[in-house]
């Protein structure tokens with residue numbers, strides 16, 4: 123589903139959580155929404171999923187406004203942290219409810235996911251552990267096969283094997299049933315290989331919207347003798363530096379052409395990729 127966000131503002135009283143965001147997602151990809159705590163991710167996603175009405179600007183999904191528009195919202199599911207959407211009754215009840223509500227529901231797939239996450243059908247969702255509740259949310263989110271599927275930190279409390287099972291399931295199911303999936307997460311390195319495009323926000327504003335590959339190709343750590351590193355990196359946006367004795371490593375952001383790569387090699391400098399997490403930290407203002 124195509125998503126167009128234009129000059130979007132969301133305020134809670136005096137707090138402006140989303141502050142004039144504009145971006146477009148062509149759809150049918152797995153997107154990552156990254157931002158520091160309190161940067162406005164949940165607020166933005168809540169407007170996308172029609173849980174909240176925008177204060178100004180607009181959100182359109184496939185060209186349609188979303189708020190109080192049942193034709194569009196039946197195709198959108200947002201799973202929040204801890205799977206709080208499904209805390210009524212047992213796991214079985216949650217599945218029954220989703221089946222009734224979701225036109226593309228796949229019951230067999232839901233059962234196989236419940237087996238995979240070792241969720242007992244008769245268990246009360248409210249009595250499940252945090253990780254089990256999250257897994258329950260993941261089951262509902264995936265088996266709904268909603269054309270726009272949003273997971274907002276849906277892995278909270280899940281242990282490492284369960285999180286990996288979640289990531290594998292997303293990818294496998296997306297390959298079989300392509301749709302628009304948005305993942306909001308702080309565990310950036312765990313999810314980065316899933317993401318085709320990344321949207322980074324900070325303090326309610328857009329920092330970057332880029333294909334993952336392009337974003338990663340823009341970040342480089344340039345390492346070598348300090349004076350040569352300084353000379354090479356002088357024209358770039360410097361994200362951070364580290365120095366150990368005469369050796370310096372400077373993280374830069376920007377496009378490097380063939381000539382520049384050759385110059386680096388000739389100057390005896392090493393060029394290494396930067397992890398998405400490091401890029402994220404520096405693009406959102408550095409360690410704080």
Ligand SMILES: Nc1ncnc2c1ncn2[C@@H]1O[C@H](COP(=O)(O)OP(=O)(O)OP(=O)(O)O)[C@@H](O)[C@H]1O
Pocket residue numbers: 134137138139157158159160161162163164165166
């Ligand atoms: N219901 C609310 N009432 C008042 N202020 C709120 C409310 N929800 C969020 N905020 C404020 O809006 C801003 C953005 O919060 P939001 O939850 O959207 O951020 P986030 O990026 O999802 O954070 P996190 O990564 O910690 O979940 C914060 O300053 C937060 O305090």
